[in-house]
Amino acid sequence: MHTLRILASTSKGQWVSYQQALRGAGALPVGGYCPAPDLTCDGLLLAGGDDMDPSFFNQPNLGSKDIDLDRDRAELALAKAYADAGKPILGICRGHQVLNVAFGGTLIQDLGPVGNLFHRHSPGCHWDKIHPIRTLPGSILDSLYGPTLVTNSSHHQAVDRLGEGFKATAWSESGVIEAMEHTSLPILAVQFHPERMSYALRRPDTADGAKLFEWFLTRCREQAN
Numbered sequence: 001m002h003t004l005r006i007l008a009s010t011s012k013g014q015w016v017s018y019q020q021a022l023r024g025a026g027a028l029p030v031g032g033y034c035p036a037p038d039l040t041c042d043g044l045l046l047a048g049g050d051d052m053d054p055s056f057f058n059q060p061n062l063g064s065k066d067i068d069l070d071r072d073r074a075e076l077a078l079a080k081a082y083a084d085a086g087k088p089i090l091g092i093c094r095g096h097q098v099l100n101v102a103f104g105g106t107l108i109q110d111l112g113p114v115g116n117l118f119h120r121h122s123p124g125c126h127w128d129k130i131h132p133i134r135t136l137p138g139s140i141l142d143s144l145y146g147p148t149l150v151t152n153s154s155h156h157q158a159v160d161r162l163g164e165g166f167k168a169t170a171w172s173e174s175g176v177i178e179a180m181e182h183t184s185l186p187i188l189a190v191q192f193h194p195e196r197m198s199y200a201l202r203r204p205d206t207a208d209g210a211k212l213f214e215w216f217l218t219r220c221r222e223q224a225n
Contacts, residue, residue, distance in 0.1 A: 004220050007031045007041040009075050009095075011049035011068070017195045018047050018092075024199030025213035027220075034074040037081035043088040043220035046075055046095025048193060051157060054109060057101050063110030064157070076102050083185055088219040090212070091189030093155055099189045100180065103163025110156055111176070128152035128196065130205050133178045139169035140188055141179050144215060149207040151178065151192035158191065186219045188212075 008018050008031040015032055022029040022045065030041060050066035056076065075095070079102035082089050091099040097107050132150050135142040141149070159177040162168060170179035170190070179190045194209025195201065202208065 002221075002224065003028050004042040004217055004224065005030055005040070006043050006045055006217075006220070007035055007038050007078070008045040008047060009033075009035055009071075009078055010047040011071065011094075014047065014049065017201060018045060020200050021195040021198050021209070021213050025210065025217050027213075027217055034070055035078070036074075037078050039081065039085050039087070041087075042224050043090070043216065044078055044082040045216075046079065046089065046091045046098050046189075047195075048093030048095065048154075050094065051109070052094070052097060052101060052107065054107070057106045059106065059109070061109070072098075079103075083187065086185065086223065088186040088216060088223055089188075090216045091187070092195065093191060093193055096180070096189035096191050097157060097159060099187060100159045100163045100166065103165060103182075105159065105163030105166065106161040108158045108160045111158060128154050128193065131172060133170045133172050133192075135179070136167075136169040139179070140181050140215065141170050141190075144211045145207055150205065151190075152196055152203075152206055153178075153192050155191060186223065188216070 004027040006022050006027045008029050012033050019029045051064040052072050053067045054064050075098045132148050134148050165182050166180045168177045168180050172178050181188045194212040197206045197209030
């Protein structure tokens with residue numbers, strides 16, 4: 001059987017966990033930091049990392065930090081190339097946000113302290129907040145996990161206005177959009193980190209993130225045939 005090749009775009013030094021997850025699901029990961037679009041690959045994974053430059057969604061800087069313009073430009077180009085080609089895309093954390101911006105959406109630049117509307121998750125990738133999310137009936141996450149699942153989070157930004165063609169499909173207990181899927185393209189994006197919930201990094205206090213990678217590779221295989 002054809003071994004699927006997945007182009008993964010990651011930050012510097014954060015390749016290993018995504019590589020482990022893709023290999024665990026049966027794919028060959030290629031790419032790394034700022035890869036060029038390679039449409040010979042069967043799918044695209046946009047990984048977690050630091051904040052985007054808010055100029056890409058027409059806002060002044062209201063709390064974005066550790067910006068990497070090279071990565072922003074590279075990943076926006078990757079999202080366009082793979083979306084135009086109709087190839088599957090999985091966005092994780094920052095990748096979730098990049099995809100929203102690529103399709104014309106906006107971001108909340110800083111969730112701020114705990115309040116009535118938002119629950120602040122831990123910024124960076126040093127540790128995860130474990131919490132439940134609820135899924136939209138009939139969504140991809142609902143089909144994989146049911147109406148609720150326990151996930152991990154490590155972010156201080158979130159999707160705000162949805163990009164064209166996207167619908168929100170999961171929310172945190174405080175209303176933060178935790179997942180979205182495209183209504184006509186094979187694109188799924190999540191705010192949490194399934195690569196830190198699966199295979200070698202499987203943890204007992206969350207859902208099994210492997211289901212997301214297996215769903216993604218199934219879509220890639222269908223598109224490749």
